Amino acid sequence: MSSLVIQTAFLGDVVLTTPLLTALAARHGPVDVVTTPAAAPLVETHPAVRRAVPYDKRGRDRGWGGLRDLARRLRVEGYERAYLPHRSLRTATLAFLARIPERIGFHDGWPFFYTVVRRRPAEGHEVDRLLALARQPAAAYAPSLHPTPEDDRATAAVLSGGGIPDGTAFAAIAPGSIWGSKRWPHYGQLARRVAAQLPVVVVGGPEDAGLGDEIIRAAQDGGGPRTSVNTCGKLTLRQSAALIKRAAVLVTNDSAPLHVATAMGTPIVAVFGPTLPEFGFAPIRTGDVALGVKGLDCRPCSRHGPPSCPLGHHRCMRDLTPEMVAAAIEEIGALRRRD
Numbered sequence: 186m187s188s189l190v191i192q193t194a195f196l197g198d199v200v201l202t203t204p205l206l207t208a209l210a211a212r213h214g215p216v217d218v219v220t221t222p223a224a225a226p227l228v229e230t231h232p233a234v235r236r237a238v239p240y241d242k243r244g245r246d247r248g249w250g251g252l253r254d255l256a257r258r259l260r261v262e263g264y265e266r267a268y269l270p271h272r273s274l275r276t277a278t279l280a281f282l283a284r285i286p287e288r289i290g291f292h293d294g295w296p297f298f299y300t301v302v303r304r305r306p307a308e309g310h311e312v313d314r315l316l317a318l319a320r321q322p323a324a325a326y327a328p329s330l331h332p333t334p335e336d337d338r339a340t341a342a343v344l345s346g347g348g349i350p351d352g353t354a355f356a357a358i359a360p361g362s363i364w365g366s367k368r369w370p371h372y373g374q375l376a377r378r379v380a381a382q383l384p385v386v387v388v389g390g391p392e393d394a395g396l397g398d399e400i401i402r403a404a405q406d407g408g409g410p411r412t413s414v415n416t417c418g419k420l421t422l423r424q425s426a427a428l429i430k431r432a433a434v435l436v437t438n439d440s441a442p443l444h445v446a447t448a449m450g451t452p453i454v455a456v457f458g459p460t461l462p463e464f465g466f467a468p469i470r471t472g473d474v475a476l477g478v479k480g481l482d483c484r485p486c487s488r489h490g491p492p493s494c495p496l497g498h499h500r501c502m503r504d505l506t507p508e509m510v511a512a513a514i515e516e517i518g519a520l521r522r523r524d
Contacts (some may be wrong), residue, residue: 187213187216187217187262187263187264187265188209188213188214188216188217188264188265188266188267188268189216189217189218189219189259189262189264189266189267189268189280189283189285190202190205190206190209190216190217190218190219190267190268190269190270191218191219191220191267191268191269191270191271191276191279191280192218192219192220192224192270192271192276193219193220193221193240193242193271193273193275193276194271194273195363195441196221196223196224196227196422196441197440197441197443197444197466198270198271198311199220199221199224199227199228200227200328200330200441200444200445200447200448201311201312201315201328201444201466202270202315203228203231203233203326203328203329203330203448204312204315204316204321204325204326204327204328204329205268205270205315205316205318205319205321205326206218206228206231206233206234207233207326207329208316208319208321208325208326209233209268209319210232210233210234212319213266214235215232215233215234215235216233216234216235216268217234217235217236217237217238217262217264218234218236218237218238219238219240219255219259219279220237220238220239220240221239221240221241221242222239222240222241222244223422224422225237225238225239226421226422226423227330227422227423227426230330230331230332230333230423231329231330231331232331238255238258238259240255240279242275252275252278252279252282253282255279255283256279256282256283257283259279259283259285260282260283260284264283264285265285265286265287266285266286266287266288266289267280267283267285267287267288267289268289268290268318268319269288269289269290269291269294269299269318270291270315270318272290272291272293272294272295272305273294273295274295276290276294277290277294277295277297277298277299278295278298280298281298286300287300287301288300288301289301289302289303289318290302290303290318291303291304291305291318292304292305293305303317303318303320304317305317305318308465309323309465310323310465310466310467310469311465311466312324312326312327312328312469314465327447327448327469328444328447328448329448330423330426330445330448330449332423332424332426332427332430333423336421336423336424336426336427337427339420339421339424339427340420340424340425340427340428340431343414343416343419343420343424343428344386344414344416344428344431347386347412347413347414347416348384348412348414349384349386349412349414353384353412354383354384354433355383355384355385355386355413355431355432355433356379356383356384356385356386356432356433356434356435356436356514356519356520357385357386357387357388357428357429357432357434357435357436357451358372358375358376358385358386358387358388358400358435358436358437359387359388359389359429359435359436359437359438359440359442359443360372360387360389360393360396360397360400360437360438361389361390361392361393361396361417361438361440361442362438362439362440362490363440364440364459364489364490364491364492365490365491365492365493366458366459366486366487366490366491366492366493366494366499366501366502367438367439367440367458367459367460367490367502368438368502369438369456369458369502369505369510370499370502370503371503371505371506371507371510372396372400372403372436373399373400373402373403373404374403374507375436375507375510375511376400376401376403376404376413377403377404377406378507378511379404379511379514379520380404380405380413382520383433383520384412384413384414385400385401385404385413385414386413386414386415386416386428386432387400387401387414387415387416387417388416388417388420388425388428388429388435388442389416389417389418389425389442390417390418391417391418392418393417393418394415394417394418396417397415397416397417398415400415401413401414401415416428425442425445426445426448426449427449429442429445429446429449429451430449430450430451432446432451433452433519433520434451434452434453434454434514434517434519434520435451435452435453435454436454436455436456436510436514437453437454437455437456438455438456438457438458439455439456439457439458439460439466439490443455443466443468444466446468447468447469447470447473452472452473452517452519453468453470453473453474454473454474454476454510454513454514454517454519455467455468455473455474455475455476456476456477456502456505456510457475457476457477458477458478458484458490458499458501458502458505459484459485459486459487459490459491459494459501459502460485460487460488460489460490461477461484461485462475462477464485464488472517473517474513474516474517476505476509476510476513477501477505478500478501478502478504478505481500481501481504483495483496483500483501484501486501
């Protein structure tokens, strides 16, 4: 009764697929997951996953040859069914070439390649839309990630090395996004305000390190605690999830760290600019906050967010002030130490 899930979309999409993995494991036992090399470490420790299979579709495995080679390897495994939450031609073709007898996908994907077609709900949160692939009711399962004890120890070491001892409350900021127009430009000013009450920890990848340095300098220039730390590029993805779990709050754009915080149970203040929470990628827990500027005729301008503002003014982000975000942090009580 072996099952395969193929999800090679963005990191946030992979996190939002974990409820589907949990639902399928409850039905069939732990599943194998084909995903990107970046996302594989996030799912390989999940209890619903038997094995993560990295597929480097833009690198080592790119092109027709890489797709065909992976399909050949999957064929040997003898999977009985494949669930295809990612509605891409590459995903559909991979399952087809692997000769998996039952291939389950959404009606707005590539149904020619599927043997079972499920309707993808037009409304609701993305978690619930993905759960529809397994015919699970909305909110049946929540996103979850499972860093290891080693991940947690490595995270604690980075924090303590930066002057934040174990058990110290701090506010986490995730300023990055692969979509330029989604990046809020006022994180430095916010850090200056928050640092008056809590240390600030910036989390992100190596590409965010320079921005992280700017934010930490702003936090320290405000006279707040000198223990604020830039961890961008110093932690793995799982270690970053462990760090986010320790935070009193995560302030982030509409990007993958938002969904990581959901999976780790951390309070969230999310900043939405060119996109809308109604697209289905907002925080899902009661008490979490999604902020955005209302009344702009140009908003939303994209489903994902373009590289830069098409009109040049970027008001959807610039008009969302640090005071508004700081007020949301205060309102949810995140500046008080978490239990």
